[in-house]
Amino acid sequence: MPDPIVRIAARGDGITASGKHVPFGVPGDSLLEDGSLSVGPHHQNPPCLHFPDCGGCQLQHVDDGAYRDYLVSRVETALAQHNLVVEIHEPHLSPPKSRRRASLRALKTGQGAVVGFNAAKSNRVVDMQECHILRPELFAIVPPLRKLLGGLLPPRRTGEIQLVLTDQGADVLLIGPEPHGYEAMEALIAFCETNRLARLSIDQGLGAETLYEPGPATITLSGTPVAFPVGGFLQATEDGEVTLVESVRKAVGTAARTADLFAGLGTFALSLSGKIYAAEASRDAVLALKRAAPGIAVDHRDLYRRPLDGAELEVFEAIVLDPPRAGAEEQVRALAASKVPRIAYISCNPATFARDAKLLVDGGYRLEWVRPVGQFRWSTHVELAACFSR
Structure with a gap:
């Protein structure tokens, strides 16, 4: 007899009426006796080719109505544990493609570098070819970053990339790369100028050092421009x-x-x-x-x-x-x-x-x-x- 999915758990699995955890289950789906999933009206086709491998998203298979219900359920469940009703x-x-800040990973490989989010439940870096959560202005920097980091990261070393969209453009903080010599610095400046960055900073383990900032990077909050610190929130x-x-x-x-x-x-x-x-x-x-x-x-x-x-x-x-x-x-x-x-x-x-x-x-x-x-x-x-x- 089919076991219907009745809710989504905190970590994203569907939960059946009998209490079973079902990966990628959505309310309206049913777990069949053979272990397969019969999808219902709230189960949608994920828009991104990297889902579910990429750890940047866990619920692309959930439509907006079920996703709203999930948000409400998370809050209600947390409050209910303290006997609170509100x-x-x-x-x-x-909306999709609206994230203006993100932390990505980069890995030096024999062919250059891979750049993206970590894979789900893994430290493996998914080489990002598309992204449906980042602002297009930030995603546009990923391909040139991949090329740049192929020459800056030590072999088989990972680095972190913090991206923030400021009033002046992308603010990029690289954690891990080790640029040495005139050619490396020249490549960094060319990357900044070509991609019209607001700022580029590098942290080699002793704190962030700003290498490029043609003008003060700001973020406007309620109509007031505020200087945006490197690594700020x-x-x-x-x-x-x-x-x-x-x-x-x-x-x-x-x-x-x-x-x-x-x-x-x-x-x-x-x-x-x-x-x-x-x-x-x-x-x-x-x-x-x-x-x-x-x-x-x-x-x-x-x-x-x-x-x-x-x-x-x-x-x-x-x-x-x-x-x-x-x-x-x-x-x-x-x-x-x-x-x-x-x-x-x-x-x-x-x-x-x-x-x-x-x-x-x-x-x-x-x-x-x-x-x-x-x-x-x-x-x-x-x-x-x-x-x-x-």
Whole structure:
């Protein structure tokens, strides 16, 4: 008797009604008695020739409707583990070919170099011939990078390539290559000029060194150009950033004094009105935000080592939290004991978000709503925005 697929697990396998894990199963599919999969209406043909070999995507076989359901399910499941139920707003999906930052791998071979994402569950590099998640401006750099790195990487050595699309063009950080001599440097500069790079930096193990930057590389956040540090962070897609900013503004409301914690380059701080305090641990990000927005009180502060305490929190009408994947447990404990009226929480990990949400709810906050955000198209990576109030 067919065993229907009823949901997609956190790592992307389909789960049948009887609890079996089925690779590439989608709700609406059925596992047949002979072990084969009968596909249903939500199972689509993957658009990329590298799927499923490439580890850049796990869910290209899932149509948009089922993918939205997956995002909602991931959030609901994480919250349910802490006995939390909440209104889930319509998920946002970033469109194909919208990623403006990515980390690729490169491997020197006898024929030159291969460049791409690692293969699924492997350190093998898939030589990228097409990509349906990267912005075309970034993918266009892959073929010339392949040629360049064939002459720079030591034999059988791997390197890392960090790509970011800035206001001025592609910002490229190469980790691992060892350029020596005039010819190597000449090849690097020619690569930059031919491909109109915004910046090229190389890290040979002692930190990044910028070799080419014809003008300051910036990223515009809520209309404000901000100097973009080498290796800096920004949201994966422009539309995803807009969605998260809109969610934060909705959660914060008309607060006259707001603290943006884990502020980064100011993605949220720059979008808010009133008096803004921003705390960030990265020195480069702090300096960039200070220069871009003198009116924001920017604090170079590691919130894991020194979270804001109750006395510091009481002056704010709203808090914005955007922590790394580990969440912000100690800061949240202080918030749970505070009287701050509103909290906007941005998370890239539903599990740690749910843990922190439970602390806030137990402290008297109401979790009003959550909006899942699928910036990492066709991956199992789920982000979200949430609103708490008291």
